[in-house]
Amino acid sequence: MRENGHLFGLHRVIEPAGGLPQASKRLDNSAPHYDNEVVIDVATLNIDSASFHQIKGEVGADPDKIAERIMGIVAERGKMQNPVTGSGGMLLGTVVEIGPHYDGPVKVGDRVATLVSLTLTPLEIESITKVHLDSDQVDIKGRAYLWPSSPIVALPADLPERLALSALDVCGAPAQTARLVQGARSVLILGAGKSGMLCAAAAREVIGENGSIYGFDLRSDNMLSLHQYGLMDTFRTGDATRPTDVLDAVLDMTGGELVDVVINTCNIANSEMGAILSTRDRGKVYFFNMATDFSKAALGSEGVGKDVDLLIGNGFARGHAQMTLNLVRRHAGVREKLQELLS
Amino acid sequence: MRENGHLFGLHRVIEPAGGLPQASKRLDNSAPHYDNEVVIDVATLNIDSASFHQIKGEVGADPDKIAERIMGIVAERGKMQNPVTGSGGMLLGTVVEIGPHYDGPVKVGDRVATLVSLTLTPLEIESITKVHLDSDQVDIKGRAYLWPSSPIVALPADLPERLALSALDVCGAPAQTARLVQGARSVLILGAGKSGMLCAAAAREVIGENGSIYGFDLRSDNMLSLHQYGLMDTFRTGDATRPTDVLDAVLDMTGGELVDVVINTCNIANSEMGAILSTRDRGKVYFFNMATDFSKAALGSEGVGKDVDLLIGNGFARGHAQMTLNLVRRHAGVREKLQELLS
Numbered sequence: 172m173r174e175n176g177h178l179f180g181l182h183r184v185i186e187p188a189g190g191l192p193q194a195s196k197r198l199d200n201s202a203p204h205y206d207n208e209v210v211i212d213v214a215t216l217n218i219d220s221a222s223f224h225q226i227k228g229e230v231g232a233d234p235d236k237i238a239e240r241i242m243g244i245v246a247e248r249g250k251m252q253n254p255v256t257g258s259g260g261m262l263l264g265t266v267v268e269i270g271p272h273y274d275g276p277v278k279v280g281d282r283v284a285t286l287v288s289l290t291l292t293p294l295e296i297e298s299i300t301k302v303h304l305d306s307d308q309v310d311i312k313g314r315a316y317l318w319p320s321s322p323i324v325a326l327p328a329d330l331p332e333r334l335a336l337s338a339l340d341v342c343g344a345p346a347q348t349a350r351l352v353q354g355a356r357s358v359l360i361l362g363a364g365k366s367g368m369l370c371a372a373a374a375r376e377v378i379g380e381n382g383s384i385y386g387f388d389l390r391s392d393n394m395l396s397l398h399q400y401g402l403m404d405t406f407r408t409g410d411a412t413r414p415t416d417v418l419d420a421v422l423d424m425t426g427g428e429l430v431d432v433v434i435n436t437c438n439i440a441n442s443e444m445g446a447i448l449s450t451r452d453r454g455k456v457y458f459f460n461m462a463t464d465f466s467k468a469a470l471g472s473e474g475v476g477k478d479v480d481l482l483i484g485n486g487f488a489r490g491h492a493q494m495t496l497n498l499v500r501r502h503a504g505v506r507e508k509l510q511e512l513l514s
Numbered sequence: 515m516r517e518n519g520h521l522f523g524l525h526r527v528i529e530p531a532g533g534l535p536q537a538s539k540r541l542d543n544s545a546p547h548y549d550n551e552v553v554i555d556v557a558t559l560n561i562d563s564a565s566f567h568q569i570k571g572e573v574g575a576d577p578d579k580i581a582e583r584i585m586g587i588v589a590e591r592g593k594m595q596n597p598v599t600g601s602g603g604m605l606l607g608t609v610v611e612i613g614p615h616y617d618g619p620v621k622v623g624d625r626v627a628t629l630v631s632l633t634l635t636p637l638e639i640e641s642i643t644k645v646h647l648d649s650d651q652v653d654i655k656g657r658a659y660l661w662p663s664s665p666i667v668a669l670p671a672d673l674p675e676r677l678a679l680s681a682l683d684v685c686g687a688p689a690q691t692a693r694l695v696q697g698a699r700s701v702l703i704l705g706a707g708k709s710g711m712l713c714a715a716a717a718r719e720v721i722g723e724n725g726s727i728y729g730f731d732l733r734s735d736n737m738l739s740l741h742q743y744g745l746m747d748t749f750r751t752g753d754a755t756r757p758t759d760v761l762d763a764v765l766d767m768t769g770g771e772l773v774d775v776v777i778n779t780c781n782i783a784n785s786e787m788g789a790i791l792s793t794r795d796r797g798k799v800y801f802f803n804m805a806t807d808f809s810k811a812a813l814g815s816e817g818v819g820k821d822v823d824l825l826i827g828n829g830f831a832r833g834h835a836q837m838t839l840n841l842v843r844r845h846a847g848v849r850e851k852l853q854e855l856l857s
């Protein structure tokens with residue numbers, strides 16, 4: 172074991188020294204672990220979809236060649252961060268050792284998933300045992316190291332693993348939604364996919380039956396199911412990239428009012444203004460959508476003279492993983508739809 | 515006069531129809547005005563610095579060629595939006611007409627500045643009378659049209675015009691700072707330039723002498739002046755793009771504590787993590803810096819397990835212009851420094 176592990180993992184950064192692990196070109200991925208680290212015997216890498224597709228495009232849909240490319244990246248960088256897309260993914264494995272200064276929510280023997288990106292996770296691969304071409308997953312033999320500031324979670328025994336992972340992937344959104352809708356009387360879910368459905372459930376638990384939850388998405392099936400389970404009052408279909416279409420749909424659903432909070436969980440670009448126009452004066456817009464453009468939101472809001480709070484979807488919130496798993500447990504409607512999206 | 519002007523100016527959009535003026539390729543910049551518009555006899559265009567430099571690079575530092583290029587852009591687009599940089603600027607002029615459905619804070623005869631970007635302002639140029647090569651300004655004869663959702667402001671009689679403009683350019687930041695620091699006991703101003711100094715003054719007025727205001731910037735002169743005028747308690751110099759340098763400076767200034775609110779008013783990329791690391795659990799980070807990257811903030815915060823609110827700097831807040839001009843009036847230290855930066 173090595174001493175003096177740094178809270179943010181600076182001890183693992185080789186280049187550029189002094190920077191944070193995520194921004195680094197190269198991490199030290201070697202044993203032994205530091206005193207504040209958890210050591211994970213890695214079973215599976217969930218490669219970020221953009222990254223996996225880039226590699227497949229580069230070397231072809233050949234498991235051996237993909238494995239070779241992944242081994243190459245990790246040998247060079249000490250982490251699985253695709254140099255072209257910049258993106259990572261997450262991993263699944265078992266805790267095999269815990270340093271005396273690691274204080275996280277897991278113990279030796281737990282089957283765990285990381286809630287931070289592979290772009291900052293020191294990873295040593297011994298061998299790649301299988302490449303799953305259609306699920307962007309890679310089974311490996313190897314080890315990863317994480318420190319206290321990098322959230323990880325023990326997988327629950329009562330939920331199918333893939334279901335749990337799919338909910339955990341977006342668990343920042345429902346946790347933050349629950350806070351933002353405190354005191355709100357109307358909420359719009361813009362983009363009712365995985366995270367959007369979990370946010371609807373989180374919002375309903377906070378605002379109850381007296382507040383209204385509205386939905387807007389390209390397709391109606393998820394929203395219909397949310398409606399049947401009492402998690403969405405009214406919804407419309409349409410294209411979130413057309414701002415005035417979103418606004419018109421909202422005014423139509425509410426009888427002419429703007430909403431207190433908009434939760435943007437679309438997965439496409441140019442959905443900023445639909446969200447902003449639908450929000451009442453001094454209301455809040457929460458952007459979980461990673462395709463959000465900072466200056467489109469900042470200047471767009473100014474351009475229409477909207478005095479609203481614009482929030483960036485932080486992927487972390489205290490207790491986000493357990494809270495989200497509990498939502499999945501409590502809401503059969505959401506659970507069924509998440510399950511359906513997996514198959 | 516034309517009837518049925520739309521609240522958000524959709525009536526001026528030629529292409530793509532139904533979109534918002536800012537996102538449009540081409541606006542209708544012709545007379546007569548609509549019933550909800552104010553008509554401005556334009557005196558000067560303040561071209562966005564990135565845009566002006568791009569044009570100068572393209573055609574050379576020749577006033578006639580620059581004028582020709584600007585005339586060309588406006589003829590093609592109906593607005594002064596640089597097709598390469600995408601950016602605009604703002605304008606100065608005199609109100610000459612007001613439609614019956616315009617309800618803004620100005621009257622005929624007022625000398626005004628627009629608080630929204632030229633990227634959404636219908637503009638008709640008759641002639642360009644002078645190009646000011648070193649101040650990115652262009653004097654013109656022409657007309658602009660704006661509707662109620664586009665804030666404009668009457669220039670105050672008691673402040674020099676250029677000083678007022680420089681403060682109004684960033685007036686969203688102090689207005690939002692005043693809200694965010696309610697109840698805060700410590701605030702970090704990261705990047706103490708024009709907007710940073712105004713934010714320090716706004717924060718001091720709200721939190722008083724019992725709260726602490728800290729500063730971090732490349733150079734000390736603005737911060738020293740703020741300190742002398744009682745608007746900043748302690749400061750350090752350093753590079754905001756080095757996250758742990760910022761964190762160490764904060765811990766050093768506070769005696770080991772993180773701060774409640776960070777106001778990021780730098781003008782450079784990669785300053786997200788310094789701001790995030792310096793913020794306490796459940797604290798707030800306000801990004802006014804337009805070089806902020808949405809995903810660097812969202813994923814970076816997750817990567818270090820920071821449960822903080824991340825706010826996008828909306829350029830608009832109700833009353834922001836008057837509030838900022840009042841700060842300039844009340845704080846001689848800020849006024850002198852802003853004046854100094856102009857010369």
Ligand SMILES: NC(=O)c1ccc[n+]([C@@H]2O[C@H](COP(=O)([O-])OP(=O)(O)OC[C@H]3O[C@@H](n4cnc5c(N)ncnc54)[C@H](OP(=O)(O)O)[C@@H]3O)[C@@H](O)[C@H]2O)c1
Binds near residue numbers: 343411461486
């Ligand atoms: N740290 C973070 O902030 C973080 C973490 C994880 C994920 N995310 C982001 O969260 C977003 C949502 O993730 P997710 O897993 O919930 O995605 P998802 O399940 O694919 O949900 C996105 C939803 O938006 C809908 N949609 C797509 N285009 C639309 C349009 N033009 N108009 C209206 N609706 C539209 C989709 O409909 P269709 O299915 O019909 O296309 C889908 O229902 C993604 O952008 C992801 O990057 C952020």
Ligand SMILES: NC(=O)c1ccc[n+]([C@@H]2O[C@H](COP(=O)([O-])OP(=O)(O)OC[C@H]3O[C@@H](n4cnc5c(N)ncnc54)[C@H](OP(=O)(O)O)[C@@H]3O)[C@@H](O)[C@H]2O)c1
Binds near residue numbers: 473683686704708709
């Ligand atoms: N709607 C909006 O959200 C909106 C509207 C207007 C402006 N803005 C943005 O607000 C930001 C600030 O505008 P401003 O007018 O206040 O700019 P400014 O006067 O130039 O202030 C920026 C300050 O940051 C300092 N700085 C630069 N690099 C740094 C580094 N590496 N480390 C520490 N400090 C550094 C600068 O120092 P030096 O002077 O020594 O370089 C300067 O003091 C800009 O990014 C602008 O785009 C946003």
